[in-house]
Amino acid sequence: MxxxxxxxxxxxxxxxxxxxxxxxxxxxxxxxxxxTALNPAFLDTSNIINILRSISIVTIIAIGITxxxxxxxxxxSVGSTASLANVIVISMFVWYGQNTFVxxxxxxxxxxxxxxxxxxxxxxxxxxxxxxxxATMFIVxxxxxxxxxxxxxSQNMVMPDGSYATxxxxxxxxxIGQVPWIIIIMLVIVVIVxxxxxxxxxxxxxxxxxxxxxAARLSGIPVNKYKVxxxxxxxxxxxxxxxxxxxxxxxxxxxxxxPYLMDAVAAAFIGLSVLGxxxxxxxxxxxxxxxxxxxxxxxxxxxxPYYSMDIVKGAVLALALALTYYKRKS
Amino acid sequence: xxxxxxxxxxxSIEFPGVKALDNVDFVTETGTTHALIGANGAGxxxxxxxxxxxxxxxxxxxxxxxxxxxxxxxxxxxxHGIQIVYQEVDTALIPYLSVGENILLNKxxxxxxxxxxVNWKEIHNEATxxxxxxxxxxxxxxxxxxxxxxxxxxxLIARSISKxxxxxxxxxxxxxxxxxxxxxxxxxxxxxxxxxxxxxxxSHRMPELFRICDDITVMRNGKFIIKEKIKNITQNEVVxxxxxxxxxxxxxxxxxxxxxxxxxxxxxxxxxxxNGINIEVREGEIVGxxxxxxxxxxxxxxxxxxxxxxxxxxxxxxxxxxxxKSPYDAVKQGIAxxxxxxxxxxxxxxxxxxxxxxxxxxxxxxxxxxFLNFKKEKKAAREMIDRxxxxxxxxxxxxxxxxxxxxxxxxxxxxxLSHSDVFIFDxxxxxVDVGAKKDIYELIxxxxxxxxxxxxxxxxxxxxxxxxxxxxxxxxxxxxKELETEKTTEQELLFYSTGGKADx
Numbered sequence: 001m002x003x004x005x006x007x008x009x010x011x012x013x014x015x016x017x018x019x020x021x022x023x024x025x026x027x028x029x030x031x032x033x034x035x036t037a038l039n040p041a042f043l044d045t046s047n048i049i050n051i052l053r054s055i056s057i058v059t060i061i062a063i064g065i066t067x068x069x070x071x072x073x074x075x076x077s078v079g080s081t082a083s084l085a086n087v088i089v090i091s092m093f094v095w096y097g098q099n100t101f102v103x104x105x106x107x108x109x110x111x112x113x114x115x116x117x118x119x120x121x122x123x124x125x126x127x128x129x130x131x132x133x134x135a136t137m138f139i140v141x142x143x144x145x146x147x148x149x150x151x152x153x154s155q156n157m158v159m160p161d162g163s164y165a166t167x168x169x170x171x172x173x174x175x176i177g178q179v180p181w182i183i184i185i186m187l188v189i190v191v192i193v194x195x196x197x198x199x200x201x202x203x204x205x206x207x208x209x210x211x212x213x214x215a216a217r218l219s220g221i222p223v224n225k226y227k228v229x230x231x232x233x234x235x236x237x238x239x240x241x242x243x244x245x246x247x248x249x250x251x252x253x254x255x256x257x258x259p260y261l262m263d264a265v266a267a268a269f270i271g272l273s274v275l276g277x278x279x280x281x282x283x284x285x286x287x288x289x290x291x292x293x294x295x296x297x298x299x300x301x302x303x304x305p306y307y308s309m310d311i312v313k314g315a316v317l318a319l320a321l322a323l324t325y326y327k328r329k330s
Numbered sequence: 331x332x333x334x335x336x337x338x339x340x341x342s343i344e345f346p347g348v349k350a351l352d353n354v355d356f357v358t359e360t361g362t363t364h365a366l367i368g369a370n371g372a373g374x375x376x377x378x379x380x381x382x383x384x385x386x387x388x389x390x391x392x393x394x395x396x397x398x399x400x401x402x403x404x405x406x407x408x409x410h411g412i413q414i415v416y417q418e419v420d421t422a423l424i425p426y427l428s429v430g431e432n433i434l435l436n437k438x439x440x441x442x443x444x445x446x447x448v449n450w451k452e453i454h455n456e457a458t459x460x461x462x463x464x465x466x467x468x469x470x471x472x473x474x475x476x477x478x479x480x481x482x483x484x485x486l487i488a489r490s491i492s493k494x495x496x497x498x499x500x501x502x503x504x505x506x507x508x509x510x511x512x513x514x515x516x517x518x519x520x521x522x523x524x525x526x527x528x529x530x531x532x533s534h535r536m537p538e539l540f541r542i543c544d545d546i547t548v549m550r551n552g553k554f555i556i557k558e559k560i561k562n563i564t565q566n567e568v569v570x571x572x573x574x575x576x577x578x579x580x581x582x583x584x585x586x587x588x589x590x591x592x593x594x595x596x597x598x599x600x601x602x603x604x605n606g607i608n609i610e611v612r613e614g615e616i617v618g619x620x621x622x623x624x625x626x627x628x629x630x631x632x633x634x635x636x637x638x639x640x641x642x643x644x645x646x647x648x649x650x651x652x653x654x655k656s657p658y659d660a661v662k663q664g665i666a667x668x669x670x671x672x673x674x675x676x677x678x679x680x681x682x683x684x685x686x687x688x689x690x691x692x693x694x695x696x697x698x699x700x701f702l703n704f705k706k707e708k709k710a711a712r713e714m715i716d717r718x719x720x721x722x723x724x725x726x727x728x729x730x731x732x733x734x735x736x737x738x739x740x741x742x743x744x745x746x747l748s749h750s751d752v753f754i755f756d757x758x759x760x761x762v763d764v765g766a767k768k769d770i771y772e773l774i775x776x777x778x779x780x781x782x783x784x785x786x787x788x789x790x791x792x793x794x795x796x797x798x799x800x801x802x803x804x805x806x807x808x809x810x811k812e813l814e815t816e817k818t819t820e821q822e823l824l825f826y827s828t829g830g831k832a833d834x
Binding site: 214 | 635637657660661662667674677679681685692695696699700701744748
């Protein structure tokens, strides 16, 4: 955009524009300054790595949501899909004694089935995306629970017949969830998806579809194909999130992925406001996740009880949304 | 209720970077119909928005019978009896409520006071009363979603007069209406005038204004140009005032040698409107499809373009049959569609000009691995902006900030970049000002010169006569007549468009 600031524009106006563009980054800078002032250990390398590690799963899942947002959809089933991938990958090792490759493929394949279901119901049956993925969220959550028989899956667990599970989780797999790999995986995903959305034909098409589906269709863009792709990708990244989670905790707790949904949605929507893009984008989503991560980490350091954390996160999300949508209105 | 004189004096308003109104004066009275006309971007809608309280940061004064009044929000305006019916009727109506509820919406919202219970009988009685006073045969209990566009407009007018209404502003009310619906609207306008309402009528359609208006105010570039009794001015004079220059030949038809058969549609049908469409287009030929609103023109474009399913019929390109299951197939075959609903279907309002222009042929602007070539995109966009004379600050400007005519140029430019062979235009000059209209005619003529085949669908008969070589008339989803443009007249076209049958 060219800067056409006419003298008639009031000062408050440009101040708001500034806030709109840099508000999120400014908030992060401010938080870092405050937290460091209160506790100098905040900027220790170990703590920074700690923050990055803590946001990696949220970021990966949020990247999936970002892709669904780019075609003007919203995939709410990502949390459950992560849970499903989590339980499948662990059970493949523990129950069936499979190798890493089979375990990963099984988890990713299951997620793609979820993605296919979502896209079929949205594209062909034409159910509004949010409602449909809400339904999918329940279904998949139930499937994951049923599959694990409502129990936590872990090494040496007691099986229903009284014996012990013999399978072991591979050495290689356990690396995924450890530093530095967990951070590297996250960064690679962010970069790849950012390039995909902003620098390839396909990404452009997705934004065009998100902007005006009918115009996109009448421009000859195969809209349905790209919508299917978007939901497949969002399920795919949710599964990667679930796999990384599995590797990090080495078990599959009941509905382990569920709690990541809200953080991921928050990160993706905070991402809209980063640098005033107003569009879902991978880099912004990463910054959104960083913001949430810094907040959580800093507040924990200040001994704010964990159960109050959601209040803060929700408030930050509301603020970021306010910036984006207030701008859109004016 | 005696006569009320409304005066707006020295009205100016600025938006970031633009002076939209520059010391405009506007005077009208109750009991008259006042035409407000000007090219797109002349400021007529902005002026009326000021009057109806949509803006509060303008300068200047508004007087009623010489008495100064403050209008800074819609409520102020309504209290002074100023009502406006915007062009986009759907934005003002609630589709799943009944006609009665919609008509009395303001009352239910604002005048219920301490009452908590809705009195249905009263609402429907009152609404029926209003509808009856307008001689309208619409049931107050019908849902608005079941109404036609014209009926919805009537409901909005009914809503306006359900309250104190001294001045009624109609913003391009006839654009989406068919001829008979327009007649109905004019009847109501005349009725209201007799009841002492002052009507301010914004329209691009000159003949209408000359038929029903008493006075006319012309605006240009945010300035007041002239106010005149309509009987003291001619249509040509009005156009000159709008343009600020003389209007030379409006239709720049060039003679083109017509080549081989390029595109053919045989007996196209769908399960709803279309009932036997036969059309053929040759290289370099501009083929008109004339028909009134509702005749099925838009349905034809959608069916040919693969955007709506067909039940039978064949489409041939250069003699070879092609199957078009989706617009994607059509575009791949080199067919382009400039749709009627520009903002909804033709352009991406929130994207830049450059992104709009390359949307239909992005594959041409990529390197290996689908990565976009931004330099090439920018260059192509700049060339297209120059070539079509698109008025935009830069190729990065969002399309929503352009005027209607320039948006239409973007919608057309998109297809020029995609090297299509067959161009389908659906009412391409709708809502476009006179100057830009001419640019669009020129553009289409140039396409013909370059051996493209053009299908031009419109209900504006003068356009058909002005730029086409041959014309098909559609009536009720069927091609009823094929005519040589040179040998036909507006009367003949209208005769067949309204369902007239030849004697033979």
